[in-house]
Amino acid sequence: QKEVEQNSGPLSVPEGAIASLNCTYSDRGSQSFFWYRQYSGKSPELIMFIYSNGDKEDGRFTAQLNKASQYVSLLIRDSQPSDSATYLCAGNSGGSNYKLTFGKGTLLTVNP
Amino acid sequence: GAGVSQTPSNKVTEKGKYVELRCDPISGHTALYWYRQSLGQGPEFLIYFQGTGAADDSGLPNDRFFAVRPEGSVSTLKIQRTERGDSAVYLCASSLGLNNEQFFGPGTRLTVL
Numbered sequence: 001q002k003e004v005e006q007n008s009g010p011l012s013v014p015e016g017a018i019a020s021l022n023c024t025y026s027d028r029g030s031q032s033f034f035w036y037r038q039y040s041g042k043s044p045e046l047i048m049f050i051y052s053n054g055d056k057e058d059g060r061f062t063a064q065l066n067k068a069s070q071y072v073s074l075l076i077r078d079s080q081p082s083d084s085a086t087y088l089c090a091g092n093s094g095g096s097n098y099k100l101t102f103g104k105g106t107l108l109t110v111n112p
Numbered sequence: 113g114a115g116v117s118q119t120p121s122n123k124v125t126e127k128g129k130y131v132e133l134r135c136d137p138i139s140g141h142t143a144l145y146w147y148r149q150s151l152g153q154g155p156e157f158l159i160y161f162q163g164t165g166a167a168d169d170s171g172l173p174n175d176r177f178f179a180v181r182p183e184g185s186v187s188t189l190k191i192q193r194t195e196r197g198d199s200a201v202y203l204c205a206s207s208l209g210l211n212n213e214q215f216f217g218p219g220t221r222l223t224v225l
Contacts, residue, residue: 104153
């Protein structure tokens with residue numbers, strides 16, 4: 001069973017702090033990784049994707065990928081209360097371009 | 113523009129009944145996906161369509177589940193002889209093609225009593 005593991009949290013950070021969300025995966029065939037944000041009762045929306053080892057920055061968000069360690073992370077700088085949501089990590093399963101394997105998600109709460 | 117739409121938003125049914133869940137993808141998106149999300153879990157892949165054909169149905173849990181996309185646009189997920197364990201949110205997503213971002217619909221919350 002190919003798995004994506006996340007700490008379910010909850011992770012609580014004060015407003016303005018850096019939130020660090022982590023994810024490990026077992027499928028070495030996975031090439032692409034995605035971070036989705038899901039507000040309570042809503043559908044997932046894509047925040048970032050990363051294919052290459054290293055860091056990828058987009059505004060307040062930085063995704064990090066380390067294929068040797070099979071580790072993906074998402075950093076949120078200057079966290080805002082509106083960032084409070086569940087963050088889902090996903091990898092493409094078995095090297096396919098379409099089948100995503102999701103982790104259980106980490107609940108992030110940003111306190112004003 | 114319109115996003116992915118799903119109907120109904122909520123469906124309550126009794127054990128043993130048949131249900132159909134509908135997904136209307138973003139116009140022009142050739143790829144369509146069904147996922148199932150149980151409480152406290154991430155979405156679980158069920159099936160993927162490229163055009164009209166089911167390119168990968170390996171995630172369907174058993175033969176009570178079936179999905180169609182006859183004209184390459186709207187898709188229907190069909191569940192026969194529903195069981196309480198089928199209760200979940202069924203999410204549909206679409207993308208422009210392979211290697212493109214998957215946009216999720218609002219989901220259908222299915223409750224089997």
